[in-house]
Amino acid sequence: MSVDYVLMKGNEAIAEAALRAGCRFYAGYPITPQSEILEYMSVHMAKRGGVFIQGENEIASMSMLFGAAACGARCMSSSSGPGFDLKQEEISYLSAAGLPAVLVNAMRYGLGDGEITAGQDSYWVSTRGGGHGDKRLLVLAPASVQECADLTYLAFDLAEKYRNVVEILSDGAICQMIEKCVLPEPREHDMNKFDWALTGKPREARKNKAYNLSYYMGYEAYDRYMREKIESMFENEQRWEEFMLEDAELVLVAYGISSRACRSAVRQARRDGMKLGLIRPISVWPFPRRAFAGVPDSVRGYVSVEMSITTQMGEDIQLATEFSKPLYAYLTSKEIPTVEGIIAYCQEILAGNIKPTEVL
Amino acid sequence: MPVFRKPESIINTAGYCGGCGHGVIQRLIAESIEELGLQDHVIGCVDIACSFWSQDALNFEFIAGPHGRCAAVATGIKKVRPDATVYVHAGDGCSYVIGLSETIYAAIRDVPITMVVVNNGIFGMTGGQLNLATTLIGDKTLSSKAGRDPKTMGHPVDMLKTIANCDVAFAARGALYDVKHIDETKRYIKKGFQNQVENRGFSIIEVLSPCPTNWKLSPVDAMAKIKNETEKVFPVGVYVDRGGKD
Known part of the structure; x- marks a missing residue:
């Protein structure tokens, strides 16, 4: 049996693997060195029946994603450095509401605007960040175009398994390099399969609310839930x-x-x-x-x-x-x-x- | 003889202060949705300010996201659940100050949602601070204790005129200070939902609404202030009605 290799950029492999994982909502704002993800989605998302939105900024892109994620759609956004800073607000809100989402952070060098070239100084904002409050992001760091595809494909499953934000932490070199890559099998995602998602339910049905889980669970139960979830991710997801x-x-x-x-x-x-x-x-x-x-x-x-x-x-x-x-x-x-x-x-x-x- | 009934979608009391307009607006939303037969497929979007209470009061699914981002959150929802009736119930701080960009871009994208903006000229949930977009000149707030001074704080802005620059389906302003105006506001809100049913595009309805607690007025005096002062700066009426154009 022959294996179908393709030659792709890291950014393109991330975007295509996301689509093959059933991602049907992307919103983002251009920033080097990851704009190809947004551009790829602008071409290919509609062909798969999904929604592509170029946001007016990162915050709005993430707020749109927040809404779509609450509805059970597989959602992605992507950015780099200063753009990723702007996503912190909604990462905290996604985490508070227990909503799955996959974010890509293609690291560039430097503080502030920094440089558009590769860097790895967003380690802390990725592993410690995600806005205020107590939570952890699952953060996966690909080292090849193949891993860009594989880890992105995996990220959607992990996001849903833990109802957690998963970040793909690439860098300006990995996301720009072209290598051979075997793409994962396309699959469809059923956005109605979750018992927590907003679907717009009829009057007699129990209604879901997308808001702080603590508001509905009670603070004690919520603290326990979060502690157990974080421990479980720590135990089971070391790679x-x-x-x-x-x-x-x-x-x-x-x-x-x-x-x-x-x-x-x-x-x-x-x-x-x-x-x-x-x-x-x-x-x-x-x-x-x-x-x-x-x-x-x-x-x-x-x-x-x-x-x-x-x-x-x-x-x-x-x-x-x-x-x-x-x-x-x-x-x-x-x-x-x-x-x-x-x-x-x-x-x-x-x-x-x-x-x-x-x-x- | 007609019987005055509570809409069946209202299933709980809400945490609004006495004399607040939010509860009236919430009721008009519920009535409009029920009269159009939409109540079995609704997703409401509230802000984490006073409108938040609505999600406890109404028998719909709700989302409450980051402060000010309601129009963007509702955009994301409507894009992936186009068959659901998606509406925003949010204040003027959310919609016109911190979230002005989100509101304007929902209008620019002409997203077919219904957005109800409560203009009470003040930051209610946080205890009564200045609203840069809507606090009237001279009005005293916790952050403009000598009254709003246009030299340092600028003038209030009629945001519906700004939104009217975008190609939207419907933009109108109502008020709550008497029955005639409540009825008119109801017609605007219902029109906003009707537009959504017909997939006509973005509809925004702003409502001049009292906040007696933070205005430090009695409910009756608060209504009089809207009639005598607020409406002069923010005239009621229809700003955009695109009609049949899709």
Whole structure:
């Protein structure tokens, strides 16, 4: 049986996988480097009988999505950096009402407007953010075009399973690169299958309300529900990939585009006699703490490789390793890390020339 | 002899203050929906301000989302449930201040929903602060204690004139200060729902409504203020009626 590969951009793979997962509502506002998702939806959504809206801004796009999600439709929006900031309000409201939705955040570098080029400094806004209040987003970080498709397809199921917002955390490199990809099977979504959705019910039927779950459940029951849901996501949704961990002296920890340079660096370093390994978080929330339980005693330290100014993921590595080994951070800001750079940094660590990183 | 009945869609009391116009408007909405036979397929959209109480009072499905975003939330609902009757019941803070953009773009998109805006010239739920769009010049509020001064706070704006610049199905303003005007407001609201049944486009009905609690007036004096002052700035009547055009 032949496998049908297609060549696609990461952004296009996300959009097409969403449509194949039954996504029939998209609203968003253009921002580089993810505008192709919006453009793809503008062409293909109507062909699948869905709704595409170019919003007047991010907030309105998300408010429209809030309404559609409450009706049981599979919904997506996408943005980057400053645009994703504007989505925080509705992420909090979606979370309060227990509404599923899939959001894409294609990270670009920098504070404020920053740059339109790739970055990885939206780790905290993704893993800690989502507006005010106590909740967690499930955050999945693809490292290839194939994973853009696979994780997006999965994201809709997870969003509905937990009635939770799921974020696809890509970056300006992963979303712009073109690779071969096998697309998932198209399927239809029944927006009437939920017992919580707004359908506009007849007078004798019990009515659903899309609002704070706490208002209807009572605060005690709601607190318990949220705690159990978050624990369940933490227990069941840790995803990661390990690469050459056995006998490693230094373990690189990287996700998204940085993890690809790290994988090459591990291979190259081992040819030169330096034993590196790699843990690649696929879920960054929940951070795959379990991955660190199996790391051998030979490890002398961890190296967080991130495109940011200070380490953001380092805090999660420290928690996962219970501060048991030194943590180093190879931070390349707006440049994609290189194999040579990673190897040189690791050589300096092993030579004792680099101090462990303080997580600030 | 005709019997004055409560619409069957009203199933609960609401938390409105005495003399508030929201309850009258809520009733006019319920009457219009029932008279058009729509009550078995309705999704209401309320703001998280005074109109929120309506979702406890009426036997419809409801959504209450972020403050001010009602027109956008209702747009999302109508797009995925086009057969449902989708309406907004929200205040002038929601619709004309924090959510002005959402309201205008629902009008620009000509989304076939019915939007009822309660113009009481004040932020009621938060205890009576200035409404930049609707507080009258000279009116004292908690955030304009010496009275609204146009030099620093600008003038109130007739938003229906702004909305009339968009190609919408229907835009009208009613008032609640006497039976004649309540009847007229009811006709406007019913027309807004009728337009939705016929998929004609965006209908907005603004209602001049009293807030005795925050105006610090008796209910009777509050009605007199609307008649003598508010209506002079915000004239009642039909601003847009596109008729048969789709």
